[in-house]
Amino acid sequence: MASSTMNRWLRPEVYPLFAAMGVAVGICGFQLVRNICINPDVRVSKENRAAGVxxxxxxxxxxxxxxxxxxxxxxxxxxxxxxxxxxxxxxxx
Structure with a gap:
């Protein structure tokens, strides 16, 4: 069963799909990390959240x-x- 699944999804025709999905996940991850780390409106620590607006x-x-x-x-x-x-x-x- 695992062999048939691998043969179905690991064909050369599917590589562009994997590449597009990888780029999309990378962009989403980059934006998530950017917002958590340097966005002034996002406060992760409890002390910063207590400061309010x-x-x-x-x-x-x-x-x-x-x-x-x-x-x-x-x-x-x-x-x-x-x-x-x-x-x-x-x-x-």
Whole structure:
């Protein structure tokens, strides 16, 4: 029985599914660890939870304005800008 299950799920056609699921689980895990460790609104220890609502706007700003958001802020929302401009503006080429 175990051999038939292994033969069914460990085929080369299933590898992309395993890869996609691995990436999805990795992203979820990264976000979970990021929120638990550095989110100013999440307090795990009992002493920090007793503090109540804190007015820590600078810490919240630092958390929300992370590196990736700063990097893509002034970029155009295109996946391939050179190809898009080639097909949308043929007179420039």
């Amino acid at each position: 804190l007015e820590n706007f600078t810490e919240g700003q630092k958390y929300s304005e992370h590196f990736l958001r700063k990097y893509v802020r002034n970029k155009s929302p295109e996946i391939m800008p050179s190809i898009n401009s080639f097909f949308s503006d043929p007179e420039k080429n």
